[in-house]
Amino acid sequence: MPAVIGSFVVAALVAYLATPAVRRLAVGTGALDKPDSGPGARHIHTRPTPRLGGLAIFAGFTAAAGVGVFWAHLVAWPQLVSLWLGAFLVAAVGVVDDYVNLPAKVKLAGQVLAACVFVFFGNSVEWVTNPWAAGPFPGMTYIGGWGILLTILWLVGVTNTLNLIDGLDGLAAGVASIASVTLLLVALQEGQPYVVVVTAALAGAALGFLPYNFHPAQIFMGDTGSMFLGFTLAGVAVQGTLKSATTIALAVPLLALGLPILDTTLAIVRRFVHGRPIFQADRGHLHHRLLALGLNQRQAVLILYFVSGCFGLSAVALADVSSQLVAATLLLVGLGLTLAIGRAGAPATRHSGKHLHG
Numbered sequence: 001m002p003a004v005i006g007s008f009v010v011a012a013l014v015a016y017l018a019t020p021a022v023r024r025l026a027v028g029t030g031a032l033d034k035p036d037s038g039p040g041a042r043h044i045h046t047r048p049t050p051r052l053g054g055l056a057i058f059a060g061f062t063a064a065a066g067v068g069v070f071w072a073h074l075v076a077w078p079q080l081v082s083l084w085l086g087a088f089l090v091a092a093v094g095v096v097d098d099y100v101n102l103p104a105k106v107k108l109a110g111q112v113l114a115a116c117v118f119v120f121f122g123n124s125v126e127w128v129t130n131p132w133a134a135g136p137f138p139g140m141t142y143i144g145g146w147g148i149l150l151t152i153l154w155l156v157g158v159t160n161t162l163n164l165i166d167g168l169d170g171l172a173a174g175v176a177s178i179a180s181v182t183l184l185l186v187a188l189q190e191g192q193p194y195v196v197v198v199t200a201a202l203a204g205a206a207l208g209f210l211p212y213n214f215h216p217a218q219i220f221m222g223d224t225g226s227m228f229l230g231f232t233l234a235g236v237a238v239q240g241t242l243k244s245a246t247t248i249a250l251a252v253p254l255l256a257l258g259l260p261i262l263d264t265t266l267a268i269v270r271r272f273v274h275g276r277p278i279f280q281a282d283r284g285h286l287h288h289r290l291l292a293l294g295l296n297q298r299q300a301v302l303i304l305y306f307v308s309g310c311f312g313l314s315a316v317a318l319a320d321v322s323s324q325l326v327a328a329t330l331l332l333v334g335l336g337l338t339l340a341i342g343r344a345g346a347p348a349t350r351h352s353g354k355h356l357h358g
Contacts, residue, residue, distance in 0.1 A: 093107055177203045180199045
């Protein structure tokens with residue numbers, strides 16, 4: 001437990017202290033998210049705001065995860081190094097994108113490369129289980145090489161879900177923190193100290209950055225941060241399933257990341273139905289719908305924190321067989337709120353923009 005607390009505190013402190021320096025770097029080198037004007041405006045912030053905030057999150061995580069693994073005397077360096085290498089690659093792609101706005105295909109290629117590096121070190125899902133199977137020994141299916149493809153799709157998919165939900169001040173950082181704490185609590189139940197330490201570091205880094213990113217944001221995490229957080233969450237979830245023989249191994253990360261996954265799924269369906277390219281941004285995301293109802297940024301973000309928390313609590317409850325009814329109830333609440341938000345609010349004007357803020 002001291003290693004867990006230490007990881008969280010170190011990550012939060014490093015991220016918090018590093019953010020002002022990163023902000024100065026972004027301002028000095030021109031990594032700014034500039035507001036739009038006119039009827040087709042795609043951003044709602046009114047002044048140029050620095051990007052690159054993800055560098056502070058990355059620094060906090062790197063320092064704390066290493067300290068935590070060493071402090072806890074864990075023989076987990078190969079796992080941590082493989083996770084860090086993949087996360088470093090997506091963060092590097094994010095840094096470039098924060099300066100020059102890379103084409104979607106280039107970013108996707110970078111994400112796939114990072115996922116392949118992660119898988120190369122032996123991190124892939126090999127068994128698929130039924131999370132609702134009855135009995136003490138539920139069925140498990142070996143998927144072998146297909147697990148590599150599944151793992152790459154999972155990593156790339158989650159990386160993009162966090163990137164897409166990063167549309168309001170503090171939203172992605174808060175949702176990532178909630179998902180990290182969810183995986184941490186489940187890992188405690190499952191006896192996975194490595195996952196506990198790493199998720200504590202990730203939660204601490206995101207929360208250390210949040211004071212600068214909550215509305216009105218002084219700095220945006222940019223693609224550097226959103227892609228790093230998404231990839232790292234997806235990666236540590238895979239590493240957790242490798243050590244788990246329980247039926248909830250794959251269901252837990254799906255629920256922990258329920259809000260961004262569902263928001264992205266709804267976006268894909270919406271664009272397909274309207275005959276638009278899947279990667280073309282729009283203003284139909286859940287946070288856009290809440291703003292269309294007249295809520296301000298803080299109110300919308302807090303509501304989505306609550307929804308994400310419902311998904312997270314359902315994941316924690318699902319890990320305890322005796323609490324599966326609670327898990328089902330919380331899951332239904334989360335789904336109901338998400339779908340209600342999705343149906344509420346008039347769809348905003350279509351545009352080709354990337355974020356409301358960045």
